[in-house]
Amino acid sequence: DSGVTQTPKHLITATGxxxxxxxxxxxxxxxxxxYQQSLDQxxxxxxxxxxxxxxxxxxxxxxxxAQQFPDLHSELNxxxxxxxDSALYFCASSVGAGGLYNEQFFGPGTRLTVL
Amino acid sequence: xxxxxxLDSHVSVSEGTPVLLRCNYSSSYSPSLFWYVQHPNKGLxxxxxxxxxxxxxxxxNGFEAxxxxxxxxxxxxxxxxxxxxxxxxxxxxxxPKAAGNKLTFGGGTRVLVKP
Numbered sequence: 038d039s040g041v042t043q044t045p046k047h048l049i050t051a052t053g054x055x056x057x058x059x060x061x062x063x064x065x066x067x068x069x070x071x072y073q074q075s076l077d078q079x080x081x082x083x084x085x086x087x088x089x090x091x092x093x094x095x096x097x098x099x100x101x102x103a104q105q106f107p108d109l110h111s112e113l114n115x116x117x118x119x120x121x122d123s124a125l126y127f128c129a130s131s132v133g134a135g136g137l138y139n140e141q142f143f144g145p146g147t148r149l150t151v152l
Numbered sequence: 153x154x155x156x157x158x159l160d161s162h163v164s165v166s167e168g169t170p171v172l173l174r175c176n177y178s179s180s181y182s183p184s185l186f187w188y189v190q191h192p193n194k195g196l197x198x199x200x201x202x203x204x205x206x207x208x209x210x211x212x213n214g215f216e217a218x219x220x221x222x223x224x225x226x227x228x229x230x231x232x233x234x235x236x237x238x239x240x241x242x243x244x245x246x247x248p249k250a251a252g253n254k255l256t257f258g259g260g261t262r263v264l265v266k267p
Contacts, residue, residue: 039195039197072255093250093254135249136248141255143188
């Protein structure tokens, strides 16, 4: 158990809908990261927040947004969902914002199915 | 830009025989390199990391990897495979000097261990 929690574990929804994925980092970690794992794109970095501020951005669609709250938990919002958004979404956390020894710990993931 | 190529999408070994998973990276700086493992329906677990100290890195569960700058490689090995090693393995690169801490994943190598 990495100490990173994600809810829900599974989510099934329809095209055009909006969903929110939630992540709680390990105690003491200030950075939260979101990754998407799909069969065609593999594992891709979406976005990083550090202590409430956006720190780095990857291949995140405009229909997706994220935030990190004062208690350091994070939410990833996915809207106008398409079939291709079906994937496993991972959250990870780390102590700092970057650097040599900034190991990331991954949560168990949320499996999103868009029908 | 950084990238990672895992040279084998699938590797099949017999229990008790050596395992070799090949990884080449491309980076314009001195990268941090990692190997992560993903067991079926589980999150990602860090096996080992290279952060510019010793070029031979020892990880958990008997795995080790050698950083070879001249060959831009970071191959993962284990002397004797166990049934519990059946999983997907990801070679990962990051830039320790970047403002953020984005991880770039290889395509993954799925390991099958035969009894």
